[in-house]
Amino acid sequence: MKPRAISDRVLAVGAIDWDRRLFDSLIPLPDGTSYNAYLVQGSEKSALLDTVDPTKRDELMSQLAGIERIDFVISHHAEQDHSGAIPDVLAKYPQAKVVASTKAKGMLLDLLEGIPEDRVITVEDGEELSLGDKTLRFVYMPWVHWPETMITYLLQDRILFTCDLFGSHLATSDLYADEARVYEPAKRYYAEIMMPFRRAIARHLERVRQIDPAVIAPSHGPVYRRPAFIIDAYDEWVSAPPRNRVIVPYITMHGSTARMVEHFVGALMERGVEVEQFNLASADIGKLAVSLVDAATIAVGTPTVLGGPHPTVLAAAQLAAVLNPKLRFAAVFGSYGWGGKAAEQVAAIVERADIEILAPVLCKGIPREADFVALESLAETIAVKHREQGFA
Ligand code: FEO
Numbered sequence: 001m002k003p004r005a006i007s008d009r010v011l012a013v014g015a016i017d018w019d020r021r022l023f024d025s026l027i028p029l030p031d032g033t034s035y036n037a038y039l040v041q042g043s044e045k046s047a048l049l050d051t052v053d054p055t056k057r058d059e060l061m062s063q064l065a066g067i068e069r070i071d072f073v074i075s076h077h078a079e080q081d082h083s084g085a086i087p088d089v090l091a092k093y094p095q096a097k098v099v100a101s102t103k104a105k106g107m108l109l110d111l112l113e114g115i116p117e118d119r120v121i122t123v124e125d126g127e128e129l130s131l132g133d134k135t136l137r138f139v140y141m142p143w144v145h146w147p148e149t150m151i152t153y154l155l156q157d158r159i160l161f162t163c164d165l166f167g168s169h170l171a172t173s174d175l176y177a178d179e180a181r182v183y184e185p186a187k188r189y190y191a192e193i194m195m196p197f198r199r200a201i202a203r204h205l206e207r208v209r210q211i212d213p214a215v216i217a218p219s220h221g222p223v224y225r226r227p228a229f230i231i232d233a234y235d236e237w238v239s240a241p242p243r244n245r246v247i248v249p250y251i252t253m254h255g256s257t258a259r260m261v262e263h264f265v266g267a268l269m270e271r272g273v274e275v276e277q278f279n280l281a282s283a284d285i286g287k288l289a290v291s292l293v294d295a296a297t298i299a300v301g302t303p304t305v306l307g308g309p310h311p312t313v314l315a316a317a318q319l320a321a322v323l324n325p326k327l328r329f330a331a332v333f334g335s336y337g338w339g340g341k342a343a344e345q346v347a348a349i350v351e352r353a354d355i356e357i358l359a360p361v362l363c364k365g366i367p368r369e370a371d372f373v374a375l376e377s378l379a380e381t382i383a384v385k386h387r388e389q390g391f392a
Helices: 054-063 086-092 102-112 179-211 228-240 258-269 285-292 310-324 342-350 369-388
Strands: 004-007 008-012 015-017 033-035 038-041 046-051 070-073 098-102 122-124 128-130 135-140 148-155 159-163 215-218 241-251 274-279 295-301 329-336 360-365
Touching: 004 369, 015 054, 054 086, 054 310, 070 086, 086 102, 086 241, 098 102, 098 135, 098 179, 098 342, 102 122, 122 148, 135 274, 159 179, 179 228, 179 285, 215 228, 241 258, 241 285, 258 274, 258 295, 258 360, 274 285, 295 310, 295 369, 310 342, 329 342, 329 369
Parallel strands: 046 070, 070 098, 098 122, 159 215, 241 274, 241 295, 295 329, 329 360
Antiparallel strands: 004 008, 008 038, 015 033, 038 046, 128 135, 135 148, 148 159
């Protein structure tokens, strides 16, 4: 792949990772991803903004083959998918210095080999770096999604380089975002990576609006030529009230919990509540994460295994808790053979000051009429509470 211009002497030089299917050995990547690096060539100096994942270092270095001079490597974020090829760039350009936030410096030295400490300079929030006729302004933006993260504004071209913020795990030949195509991957990215930090992001969005960029260039996925598209989407994901929607992740072992799911989902639908059910035996946890962005309620279905919830349900509940979605209500239902604490254990995981835990519905063995009545009652409770909160 050749460098691609996004402005006068501003080149995209990253790598598309079409085949990657898992990130952090956790996050499914159904659409692959990209690691975007950008070369800004001023009249006097040149800066490379971020690098690529170490697995794609050869791709980056081949794009830099004809580039004689790089003076600065701006490291927005120490995570290796952006910092991993910094040592290669430093080796090729012996005069180059790494530019990072004060917190990022230590993290880069901790996480990578091949970065001498005297080749890292730190910048403060709001500090500017002149490249001649182009000027970079650094903006600290912590917790998107690590504590050291910052972004860079190229003043003359009004391009905001945001690294992970506003990114999408989407391998595409499109340099610029096809908005209809990128919406779902961007939302998925937000759900998986950014949602735990949505309160910090709400503050950062104000700052991004004040900067008023003409272009947003993240380090995953395509570039946004209409920044309002992704800023408005983030505003909604971060700050809009949750919707009249229930997410139902569940596992079934011998069919009892599945029968409860079927009845419960039907009862919710009859009451005008949106529902998404996820059989965790085969569900894409990324889709579950996306659904959690807007949902008001999570209702977890689990059989009892060795006195507690099914381990797969346990893992999903933990994921839902750490993603910190806008949920307001949580419920647990399921079946058991002879006893246990499945409901209490799941509730303890998803419990949060602003989440109301609803009464569980547990049945012994196969669900019978009284159990279906209890599920109807739970569905009614949820529908009423959604209406009372203004979600419906
Ligand atoms: Fe794309 Fe947090 O790294």
